[in-house]
Amino acid sequence: MSQLLSRLEKDEMFYLVAEVDGKVVAVSEISKRSGYEKHVGVIGIAIRSEFRDLGIGTEMMNALVEQAQEMGLKVLTLTAFATNKSAIHVYEKVGFLQTGRIPKKHFKDGKYIDEIIMTKLLE
Secondary structure (H helix, E strand, O other): OHHHHHHHHOOOEEEEEEEEOOEEEEEEEEEEOOHHHOOEEEEEEEEOHHHOOOOHHHHHHHHHHHHHHHOOOOEEEEEEEOOOHHHHHHHHHOOOEEEEEEEEEEEEOOEEEEEEEEEEEOO
């Protein structure tokens, strides 16, 4: 826990949550890379299924991009299941481009699913 707090205090991580009626419905984070990649941030986001397609993801992504700029990051990356078309649409809407694909990265519900790599340049 102290390592996590240390990373937060050094602006190496940022967390954002969305609440509805006092209940957390979405969580997201930016994790700043280190070394030769210290200009890169990795984004993760999860939204409860019953709260998707309400604009929460778009608002969170816009806030994450803004925070990444304040953190001095130049590149943001994220990954998504190739089958998650609505998430990919949101990421594209806020300026991410598909920059890679890892075939059969995940095995879910008896099927292989490709992973899409997406990137946004902040310069």
